[in-house]
Amino acid sequence: MLASSSITSLRQRLTAGEITARDIVLDLAKMAEFRNAELGAYLSWDVESALAEADKADLSLPLGGIPIGIKDNINVAGQPCTCGSKILSENYRSPYDAGAIQRLRAGGAIPFGRLNMDEFAMGSSTENSALGITRNPRDLERVPGGSSGGSAAAVAGDMAVAALGSDTGGSIRQPAALCGCVGFKPTYGRVSRYGLVAFASSLDQIGPITKTVGDAALLLNHLCGHDSRDSTSLKVDAPDFTASLGQGIEGLRIGLPKEYNISGIHSGVAARTKAAIAQLESLGAILEEISLPHTDLGVATYYVLAPAEASANLARFDGVRYGHRSAAAADLMEHYRLSREEGFGPEVKRRILLGTYVLSSGYYDAYYIRAQKARTLIRNDFAEAFKKVDVIVSPTSPTPAHKLGELTDNPLAAYLEDVFTIPVNLAGLPGISVPCGNVDVDGKQLPVGLQIVGRALDESTVLRVAHAFETAQG
Amino acid sequence: MSAVHQIDIHHVATLARLALTEEEAVRYGAQLDGILTYIDTLTRYDLGDVELTAHAMPVEDVLRPDEARPGFTQEEALANAPKRFADQIQIPKVIE
Numbered sequence: 345m346l347a348s349s350s351i352t353s354l355r356q357r358l359t360a361g362e363i364t365a366r367d368i369v370l371d372l373a374k375m376a377e378f379r380n381a382e383l384g385a386y387l388s389w390d391v392e393s394a395l396a397e398a399d400k401a402d403l404s405l406p407l408g409g410i411p412i413g414i415k416d417n418i419n420v421a422g423q424p425c426t427c428g429s430k431i432l433s434e435n436y437r438s439p440y441d442a443g444a445i446q447r448l449r450a451g452g453a454i455p456f457g458r459l460n461m462d463e464f465a466m467g468s469s470t471e472n473s474a475l476g477i478t479r480n481p482r483d484l485e486r487v488p489g490g491s492s493g494g495s496a497a498a499v500a501g502d503m504a505v506a507a508l509g510s511d512t513g514g515s516i517r518q519p520a521a522l523c524g525c526v527g528f529k530p531t532y533g534r535v536s537r538y539g540l541v542a543f544a545s546s547l548d549q550i551g552p553i554t555k556t557v558g559d560a561a562l563l564l565n566h567l568c569g570h571d572s573r574d575s576t577s578l579k580v581d582a583p584d585f586t587a588s589l590g591q592g593i594e595g596l597r598i599g600l601p602k603e604y605n606i607s608g609i610h611s612g613v614a615a616r617t618k619a620a621i622a623q624l625e626s627l628g629a630i631l632e633e634i635s636l637p638h639t640d641l642g643v644a645t646y647y648v649l650a651p652a653e654a655s656a657n658l659a660r661f662d663g664v665r666y667g668h669r670s671a672a673a674a675d676l677m678e679h680y681r682l683s684r685e686e687g688f689g690p691e692v693k694r695r696i697l698l699g700t701y702v703l704s705s706g707y708y709d710a711y712y713i714r715a716q717k718a719r720t721l722i723r724n725d726f727a728e729a730f731k732k733v734d735v736i737v738s739p740t741s742p743t744p745a746h747k748l749g750e751l752t753d754n755p756l757a758a759y760l761e762d763v764f765t766i767p768v769n770l771a772g773l774p775g776i777s778v779p780c781g782n783v784d785v786d787g788k789q790l791p792v793g794l795q796i797v798g799r800a801l802d803e804s805t806v807l808r809v810a811h812a813f814e815t816a817q818g
Numbered sequence: 819m820s821a822v823h824q825i826d827i828h829h830v831a832t833l834a835r836l837a838l839t840e841e842e843a844v845r846y847g848a849q850l851d852g853i854l855t856y857i858d859t860l861t862r863y864d865l866g867d868v869e870l871t872a873h874a875m876p877v878e879d880v881l882r883p884d885e886a887r888p889g890f891t892q893e894e895a896l897a898n899a900p901k902r903f904a905d906q907i908q909i910p911k912v913i914e
Contacts, residue, residue, distance in 0.1 A: 435898070
């Protein structure tokens with residue numbers, strides 16, 4: 345079955361002439377037909393356009409003929425881009441390719457399918473999608489994580505070879521952890537955000553969700569690079585990330601933050617993480633306890649800054665140029681208020697209200713300015729820690745996947761699930777989640793993810809550690 | 819007005835251009851109050867002299883060369899508009 349293969353192995357078979365790009369697309373289409381009713385990973389897919397691209401794929405390119413699933417907030421010309429929202433689900437078609445999509449195409453890849461997500465990437469379970477439920481392939485009663493839940497479920501459920509996600513507070517790493525695949529959030533500014541529908545612009549970053557660390561490195565090679573259309577895109581050269589694979593980790597210093605021993609951590613997750621750390625030590629790494637003293641500020645800081653930026657970014661959904669337009673409005677103010685009221689779902693409204701409140705007159709200093717200061721402390725914590733260690737290791741998520749509906753009525757409890765991933769976005773650092781075994785919950789084997797975080801722009805060391813660990817796991 | 823933080827949810831909803839139902843106003847008011855109580859964690863530290871961070875990576879003003887580049891055609895720009903009239907976007911009347 346081609347859909348269960350890694351990019352690396354498919355590329356070998358393509359260049360050897362054993363299979364064609366058309367074979368891969370047809371296999372993915374078959375898997376999507378077979379499994380999507382159950383898993384709900386894809387919101388839509390277009391076999392004909394993918395086959396047309398497959399038939400003219402340049403197999404001499406490093407990603408030649410490889411279909412990549414796309415989170416439904418990244419624009420691909422001519423395709424829907426719903427962001428999991430009713431407001432964009434009626435008739436929107438992307439007028440252009442996102443920068444990341446242009447780069448993937450330049451590497452020979454074929455965008456295939458639109459993957460479900462929490463509405464406008466707000467959530468950690470994909471339950472906030474207005475367009476359908478996505479289930480965890482390991483246990484259909486449980487969530488796949490989020491917000492890139494469709495991307496992770498498709499890769500883990502062998503309906504995609506690899507996929508793109510976006511990560512604002514953990515939205516690539518956490519679903520990858522909960523579904524048992526690899527998810528990588530690059531350094532802020534590495535990958536162009538041009539054509540990614542903005543949630544929180546100072547935190548958003550596109551990255552790959554894959555079956556192997558090697559595939560993540562390969563995709564990063566084709567995603568990273570300057571784009572003048574994104575003013576926060578970094579003018580730095582990207583190295584060949586695959587060169588960091590297979591180097592071993594002898595003598596590398598691994599930091600273990602003492603503040604991450606929180607009470608809410610699931611015992612099985614703690615046990616798997618401990619075993620993973622012991623494995624890293626046995627591979628020659630040097631363990632060192634470190635301190636990130638402002639860890640307790642991370643979630644609070646994020647839930648000021650991200651909603652504040654979101655409330656401004658989502659102001660563009662005004663029912664005028666694109667998106668849902670209320671049929672009931674008599675004047676312009678009513679047109680705005682009703683179009684947005686009818687188009688946005690509960691979590692998006694909640695965050696727009698929160699963001700509007702913290703930016704409003706009289707509260708700006710108390711919340712927004714204070715959160716920007718707290719962000720400095722969190723960033724400084726990491727800068728200090730990285731004077732002593734090369735990477736920082738922790739669980740990706742404090743718990744395995746929860747059951748569908750379990751946290752729906754408790755938004756704050758859901759926010760606290762992001763405690764280990766959020767600080768990485770606030771500091772703009774690269775981070776990966778790699779599978780580190782399973783925990784037995786109610787007779788089901790639920791995956792656990794290990795998060796490895798590196799210095800800004802040092803994706804290579806993160807990949808090196810992740811690959812050594814993956815190889816040792818077997 | 820919500821309990822701890824005295825949030826005027828109707829005022830916030832007007833600023834946010836959301837026509838909340840009364841049921842939503844009550845629910846979101848209470849939930850925002852709970853979330854803001856958690857956010858008050860930020861008052862645990864004296865942040866007086868700390869510098870602001872707007873972006874994790876250094877960001878500076880970026881100017882692009884002032885040169886003509888291809889853009890959308892009129893049809894492409896209008897293709898997603900929910901209501902059109904005579905090759906323009908139509909909106910409710912704004913002047914009497």
